[in-house]
Amino acid sequence: MHSPSGNSLSLESGVQLYMGGTGGLERFRYHPRNRKFFHIKIIDFPDKERYLPNKSIGFFAMSPERTFDRHRWFVFTVFSAIYFLVYFHRVSTSVIAPDLLAAFETNATGLGLMSSMYFYIYAFEQPLVGHLSDVLGARRVVGFWSIVAALGCLLFGMAPNIGWAAAGRALIGFGVGGVFVPAMKGFSQWFPKRDLGVMTGCLIAVGNTGAMVATTPLAWLASSWGWRKTFFVIGALTLALSLVALFFVRDPAKNQDQSFTGQEQLSESSPIRVLASARFWIFALIFFGVFGGVISLQGLWATPFLMSVLVLDRHCASLLNMAIPLGYALGAPFFGLLGDRVFTNRIDLILTLLIVLTGSWLALTFAGGALGIGGMIVVLAFLGGVAGGLGTNLWATVIQITPQPMLGSVTGFLNPFPLLGMAVMQGLTGAVLDHTGKIDGIYPPEAYRDAFALCLAAALLCLVICVATRKRLLQSKRGHL
16 A cells, blocks of 8 residues: 555554545554455544545545454463462461461561561562563563562471571562563553553552452461461462463564554663652652551551450451452552543642541551441551552553653662562561560550551651652653653
8 A cells, every 4th residue: 555655554453544534534444354444433623624625535644553462361361360479478477477476486576577578579679670571571570480489488388487487488579579560561562551550450459359368368278277388379379370471471472562662762761860860769759658558557467456456356357457458459440540530630649649548547546446347447448449549540650651661670660669668667667566565465556556657657758748749740751750
């Protein structure tokens, strides 16, 4: 086919032809199998007579729009199933904390440091994972790193003391650290850009379903099988999914890869420029403060806190703990949709969510006992939902202003900060609890009040940062993180 200028046009699946006609702008899509253009719709626009004199028919424009292989849904399913286990591991020590304290004869500080090894290793490897995601491809990184996570489960289940448990926890952290960044890279290759925000929210929702399974169901399994056998089973499942990723997920074809188009240039962007950006560090601090507090609660202290404040047994407390991941799973896609359809910009939505987050921490810190079971469920659900909305909209903003070819590397540089926040806050809150001390073998409500005051301060600091830098964040443009 030739354009009006005489240049030859190569027709591929998804090419669209726009022609000016009597009804407006008519849109056609080319299907190579049939070797025909099929009419899609008429797009009316004002003053069409001005652009189409005498209402003549004429060539208007031609634009490639990729069609997408149905295999992308298999990619999403496999990556999401593995990410389900990422969140499972992230919060699993909260439910089995009493078992671990008894098995290893350790205190809250030791348990907090052991649990935090997951986050330290996960965080520090992210730049490497991001670079390898751009170089090797998503499926290889996800597959090989998941095998390491499976080995970590085996070591953790066999650990004779807290030191070996920390080593197993670190190995798990290293393995699952190779999932989120390459998954985002893979989604950018398989899905159109307009869907990336929604896919991010769905991935986070699936992950938090794993966090829900790591509450009451894990408590039941730990009571029935023992926590060691439970981790052996989880390791076997992780290994099976890693093999599926390696042998059944395929790399995107070159004409399917959406991670780069000719319209995006890297001349103005580099990792050094990204790290020197003020906006990068603003996002990094918000990630650090928000998720440091929320995941410290969800992943380690929620169950013993509820047992202490509301005088519940472990099963009831772990059931209430499910309100956090449930809120997270619902809030991530819901607030992602609000960011796309309702708010004129995501920054104002992020600011609103930070206000709600600060209020939730305020209630949890100073009115925990007065809330009762019903009030506690509401506050925990709000806390989880707001955290999910912040995660979705923060990442959607980063995707929006980052050139796609650098998405793996930029995400790899930014992703350590929520993990570092989790690691630091788990250690600090554990130290505060130990400073107050146990009464009759448990930490009293006053100890948790002092510990959660740190989380409240972190959320308040994030709110102040967002308010102070709102104008700068609103000036962000694509390719100018």
